[in-house]
Amino acid sequence: xxxxxxxxxxxxxxxxxxxxxEADALRRHLESCANCRRLAAEFEEGRDWxxxxxxxxxxxxxxxxxxxxVLRDIGRIENREQWLQWIVPxxxxxxxxxxxxxxxxVFVATYAHRARRPRMAPGxxxxxxxxxxxxxxxxxxxxxxxxEGFKVNPSPVPAQRPPLKHIPGINGNPGVKPVQLPDxxxxxxxxxxxxxxxxxxxxxxxxxxxxxxxxxxxxxxxxIEFQTADPNIRIIWFAPKDSNSSSIKPNTNTR
Amino acid sequence: xxxxxxxxxxxxxxxxxxxxxVVAIMARLIIRAKAGDTAAxxxxxxxxxxxxxSLAWRLLGNREDARDAAQETFLRVYKSFGRFDPAQxxxxxxxxxxxxxxxxxxxxxxxxHFSLEAxxxxxxxxxxxxxHNTESAAMLAQEQAILMRALATLPEKERAAIVLRDLExxxxxxxxxxxxxxxxxxxxxxxxxxxxxxxxxxxxxKRGTVPRA
Numbered sequence: 001x002x003x004x005x006x007x008x009x010x011x012x013x014x015x016x017x018x019x020x021x022e023a024d025a026l027r028r029h030l031e032s033c034a035n036c037r038r039l040a041a042e043f044e045e046g047r048d049w050x051x052x053x054x055x056x057x058x059x060x061x062x063x064x065x066x067x068x069x070v071l072r073d074i075g076r077i078e079n080r081e082q083w084l085q086w087i088v089p090x091x092x093x094x095x096x097x098x099x100x101x102x103x104x105x106v107f108v109a110t111y112a113h114r115a116r117r118p119r120m121a122p123g124x125x126x127x128x129x130x131x132x133x134x135x136x137x138x139x140x141x142x143x144x145x146x147x148e149g150f151k152v153n154p155s156p157v158p159a160q161r162p163p164l165k166h167i168p169g170i171n172g173n174p175g176v177k178p179v180q181l182p183d184x185x186x187x188x189x190x191x192x193x194x195x196x197x198x199x200x201x202x203x204x205x206x207x208x209x210x211x212x213x214x215x216x217x218x219x220x221x222x223x224i225e226f227q228t229a230d231p232n233i234r235i236i237w238f239a240p241k242d243s244n245s246s247s248i249k250p251n252t253n254t255r
Numbered sequence: 256x257x258x259x260x261x262x263x264x265x266x267x268x269x270x271x272x273x274x275x276x277v278v279a280i281m282a283r284l285i286i287r288a289k290a291g292d293t294a295a296x297x298x299x300x301x302x303x304x305x306x307x308x309s310l311a312w313r314l315l316g317n318r319e320d321a322r323d324a325a326q327e328t329f330l331r332v333y334k335s336f337g338r339f340d341p342a343q344x345x346x347x348x349x350x351x352x353x354x355x356x357x358x359x360x361x362x363x364x365x366x367x368h369f370s371l372e373a374x375x376x377x378x379x380x381x382x383x384x385x386x387h388n389t390e391s392a393a394m395l396a397q398e399q400a401i402l403m404r405a406l407a408t409l410p411e412k413e414r415a416a417i418v419l420r421d422l423e424x425x426x427x428x429x430x431x432x433x434x435x436x437x438x439x440x441x442x443x444x445x446x447x448x449x450x451x452x453x454x455x456x457x458x459x460x461k462r463g464t465v466p467r468a
Binding site for chain 1: 406
């Protein structure tokens with residue numbers, strides 16, 4: 001064994017911490033090496049010096065005070081647990097904590113689900129259904145706002161259509177802007193099917209086109225309008241004031 | 256009676272008595288304490304408090320801290336009794352908790368150097384050998400002070416390893432279990448600590464004064 005290797009083992013050898021095989025090899029080396037033997041002796045001396053390091057004597061009063069403090073703390077812990085048990089008999093703290101976590105997860109999941117649900121077109125039924133047909137005067141005086149900030153008109157007079165905001169893709173056609181009819185209450189109206197012809201269509205008699213037209217337009221006509229339940233459909237009826245002209249069928253064209 | 260006998264045995268004043276008897280008494284006490292018997296736990300404290308407080312003092316170098324550490328150790332023992340397996344070595348488990356508590360306390364009071372002067376002044380370092388031989392008492396106190404300072408120079412892990420191995424007399428495997436290390440690691444820590452302590456002591460012997468840590 002080399003001295004350099006022995007010097008590394010000596011601190012452990014001095015404290016009997018070397019495995020038996022290495023200790024035997026070192027012992028053989030120490031027999032032949034005076035320097036290493038001296039070093040080993042110094043380490044053994046140091047070990048004995050260290051082992052003489054006795055802790056001070058702690059007096060009984062101090063130990064008793066420490067024990068009393070511990071027991072007092074334990075009593076406090078037990079009292080707290082008993083108090084909890086009194087509030088909820090059979091309370092298992094681990095079970096309670098698990099339930100709290102579970103409830104929290106359910107709450108978060110519900111909230112997330114509700115937040116992801118698509119919203120309906122805001123207040124679209126409110127305006128139209130409140131008064132189908134009627135004058136188109138603004139009725140901001142009586143207007144109140146529903147929960148989502150859109151005007152709801154409680155009066156029999158329909159609210160005027162609010163200025164058109166950008167509503168992408170009305171009627172499914174993003175390129176077509178909705179046409180604002182000047183005198184129809186269609187504010188926020190639902191998408192409706194194309195207008196239908198409700199009455200017989202006026203068809204001029206063959207061979208009498210121009211003369212007939214002249215006759216019709218020269219006469220004084222009475223305009224009769226009916227607003228249907230659908231604000232997009234209005235029945236306009238032109239009737240001659242003259243009672244003899246009953247042969248002319250009313251124009252029941254829509255819009 | 257049971258507690259007095261056991262304390263006597265555990266404190267090492269009468270080690271020739273039946274050690275298995277002590278172990279059996281201890282096992283009974285542990286089972287009772289685990290079931291919530293505070294009186295049994297009181298007996299456990301009584302039988303182990305000196306060891307725990309001495310270990311804490313050697314690791315922390317301060318009476319007040321040692322007392323706080325011992326108190327916290329027993330509280331932690333009480334709180335974690337539910338996880339203790341009676342087949343396990345109780346002393347090892349207790350030491351492990353005590354070492355961890357001391358480590359936590361030392362970190363909390365970082366700068367946590369040994370308040371050596373206070374200890375020497377209070378006469379806590381060493382008891383006088385005899386009231387008539389004050390010179391030898393003073394010498395002993397000084398030597399203890401050097402030892403304490405030598406320990407203070409060691410890193411935390413090396414100090415714990417050397418205290419448990421050389422001062423508490425535990426074997427390397429036990430020390431490794433307590434410190435949560437491998438025996439080879441503990442051996443190298445002990446070796447390094449012994450080299451440092453030897454060097455410290457040599458410096459002291461040459462100068463004749465306590466070297467600065």
